[in-house]
Amino acid sequence: MELLKKINNSEFKDIPDLQGWVGDAKFGLHQLTQYFNKNNKYDVLEIGCGIGLLLASLKEKFPNIITQGIEPYKAGFERLKATKNLLPKSISINYLKFEDFKPNKKYDIIYSVNVFEHLLNWKLYLDKTKEWLKPNGVNVILCPNYSFPYESHFKIPILLNKKITYVFFKNKIDRFEEEKKSLGLWNSLNFIKMRNIKSYCLNNEMKFKYCNNIFNDIINRLDEDKEFQNRQNFVGFIAKNLKKLGVLKFLNKNTFHSFHPYMKIEITKKSSNEKN
Numbered sequence: 001m002e003l004l005k006k007i008n009n010s011e012f013k014d015i016p017d018l019q020g021w022v023g024d025a026k027f028g029l030h031q032l033t034q035y036f037n038k039n040n041k042y043d044v045l046e047i048g049c050g051i052g053l054l055l056a057s058l059k060e061k062f063p064n065i066i067t068q069g070i071e072p073y074k075a076g077f078e079r080l081k082a083t084k085n086l087l088p089k090s091i092s093i094n095y096l097k098f099e100d101f102k103p104n105k106k107y108d109i110i111y112s113v114n115v116f117e118h119l120l121n122w123k124l125y126l127d128k129t130k131e132w133l134k135p136n137g138v139n140v141i142l143c144p145n146y147s148f149p150y151e152s153h154f155k156i157p158i159l160l161n162k163k164i165t166y167v168f169f170k171n172k173i174d175r176f177e178e179e180k181k182s183l184g185l186w187n188s189l190n191f192i193k194m195r196n197i198k199s200y201c202l203n204n205e206m207k208f209k210y211c212n213n214i215f216n217d218i219i220n221r222l223d224e225d226k227e228f229q230n231r232q233n234f235v236g237f238i239a240k241n242l243k244k245l246g247v248l249k250f251l252n253k254n255t256f257h258s259f260h261p262y263m264k265i266e267i268t269k270k271s272s273n274e275k276n
């Protein structure tokens, strides 16, 4: 966490959105820590790693890990480039899409944070990452769940589906993309639902697990992370009131898991004696 503190407190303060990137890396670090033990060595791959803030923070906390990242959108992170000198050189980033990545080893942990909802071919991602895992390796996916009718990048409700939502919110979506200089963001979203990932895993010899602790962790983040609170003020407002009414505990029951707004999924390979 020293690294993230240094970046947040330093001369980089004027970089737009930096607080958001740092907050996301901090959150990612918290979500991934459970998979590592300080004394063990791990081969780790992050997909869609940006400039590598999260990879660097993991390396700082678990010096024995061997980190690799994939990031196709190098130019998009140019504005963060000034912070790069603080990142250790041992973090190797491959500037390409996961579709073009050809690893020469297998991994203990493969993960991505807020990437899966942007993938053109998410089934291919599951197939490839399954191939890249060691026999006991884990693939962790953190991303929004579009079974919950809310689009968190644009902060709008989802009306039936992507097409109809666009018709209703065209002006807001176009204005947002222009203001944030993120043309193509709406098009990139695949509106992935937890149940689609689950069913694909179960039909393709992968084990699927939803880690429902993410529900409380997101609610807590809305309480503790001011920048995140500002970014997601509408959901924050709803969550706060549901919490007051005691409804959140109820929503964390099994029946509602597939409608949670954000998902943390663990995917592992089925071993040969589990195959039918």
Ligand SMILES: C[S@@+](CC[C@H](N)C(=O)[O-])C[C@H]1O[C@@H](n2cnc3c(N)ncnc32)[C@H](O)[C@@H]1O
Pocket (backbone or CB within 6 Å): 021, 024, 025, 047, 048, 049, 050, 070, 071, 072, 073, 096, 097, 098, 099, 112, 113, 114, 115, 118, 119, 120
């Ligand atoms: C919202 S950003 C998230 C960046 C970072 N993981 C984070 O949480 O701060 C989405 C990322 O997904 C990456 N991405 C999209 N399609 C990809 C693909 N086919 N292969 C690898 N990365 C991809 C983008 O380049 C971008 O860095």
